[in-house]
Amino acid sequence: MTAKETLTVLVTGASGGIGGAISRLLAEQGHRLLLQGRNAARLQQIKAELPHSDRHQILVADLCDRAARAELVRSCEQLPGGVDVLVNNAGIASFSLLSDIRDAELGRLLHTNLIAPMALTRDLLPTLQRSEGAAIINIGSAFGHIGHPGFGAYGASKAGLHGFTETLRRELADSKVRVHYLAPRAVDTPLNSDAVNDLNRALGNKSDSPQFVAAQCLRLLQSKHGRRRFIGWPERLFIKVNAFLPSLVDSALAKKLPLVRQFARGETPPTVQDKTAPSAL
Numbered sequence: 001m002t003a004k005e006t007l008t009v010l011v012t013g014a015s016g017g018i019g020g021a022i023s024r025l026l027a028e029q030g031h032r033l034l035l036q037g038r039n040a041a042r043l044q045q046i047k048a049e050l051p052h053s054d055r056h057q058i059l060v061a062d063l064c065d066r067a068a069r070a071e072l073v074r075s076c077e078q079l080p081g082g083v084d085v086l087v088n089n090a091g092i093a094s095f096s097l098l099s100d101i102r103d104a105e106l107g108r109l110l111h112t113n114l115i116a117p118m119a120l121t122r123d124l125l126p127t128l129q130r131s132e133g134a135a136i137i138n139i140g141s142a143f144g145h146i147g148h149p150g151f152g153a154y155g156a157s158k159a160g161l162h163g164f165t166e167t168l169r170r171e172l173a174d175s176k177v178r179v180h181y182l183a184p185r186a187v188d189t190p191l192n193s194d195a196v197n198d199l200n201r202a203l204g205n206k207s208d209s210p211q212f213v214a215a216q217c218l219r220l221l222q223s224k225h226g227r228r229r230f231i232g233w234p235e236r237l238f239i240k241v242n243a244f245l246p247s248l249v250d251s252a253l254a255k256k257l258p259l260v261r262q263f264a265r266g267e268t269p270p271t272v273q274d275k276t277a278p279s280a281l
């Protein structure tokens, strides 16, 4: 375990499926949670359900708003024990062909999934560096490692998050801060639109529960060194194959293209069951 037994953990997107599950699991382990999100009512509900509810705190902020982010950092700095762990989990998704994505959607996606976690990490780093149990966990996606048609903007944001995580781990190699990266495949949460769920069903793709992802997050937190974890089989294999023999994955995904196009455009294609393509938001 880490040098400190009770950690203060800031979970961004704690009002969502994975963030809520991570918060519950860490609270059960005795940690103190700072629950961040935009939906105050949902955060209150999650906080009320946590063990030792009154030791946890809610921090409502839109992470894309620079002033709100600065206020969030100020609140963290003012805590007597500071913050030990930052889980950059907040995120949004988009399932669109490039030709259908507008600038506003591109901007919102890259801001939420990449710029905001980078800026928040930078601003919270001085506080984190004072902790004996300091860690940063960035929640990426298998789609950051496998370019999947229909997920260009989302995949780019998560590929960027992975590049940022790797760089930060190396920049902080001589510090106490451990930098981790967790890449789930599809997870059963409200993040996925009906079209994405329909696509996954049509392709026979598997998905995980948020609780399973939270357990993987806890394993990273318990690790003494900065680590990367990819969740799911055969997605882990696809990621390796994609790195060494991308043409094989090109061919497998080319077969899915007509189906992806139909779902991305909201048309209802005939149901197919094909288990050879990777699934992962």
Ligand SMILES: NC(=O)c1ccc[n+]([C@@H]2O[C@H](COP(=O)([O-])OP(=O)(O)OC[C@H]3O[C@@H](n4cnc5c(N)ncnc54)[C@H](OP(=O)(O)O)[C@@H]3O)[C@@H](O)[C@H]2O)c1
Binding pocket: 012, 013, 014, 015, 016, 017, 018, 019, 036, 037, 038, 039, 040, 042, 061, 062, 063, 064, 088, 089, 090, 091, 092, 093, 112, 139, 140, 141, 142, 183, 184, 185, 186, 187, 188, 189, 190, 191, 192, 280, 281
């Ligand atoms: N679900 C999947 O299939 C899947 C797969 C791989 C990776 N992931 C990644 O896992 C992470 C969590 O996703 P999830 O599935 O739990 O999604 P979710 O249930 O939709 O939750 C998303 C969370 O992000 C927060 N959020 C979004 N934009 C924000 C902003 N501008 N400022 C502050 N908070 C913001 C939301 O807060 P409010 O609701 O309070 O606004 C919510 O708490 C994301 O990074 C996602 O990319 C998900």
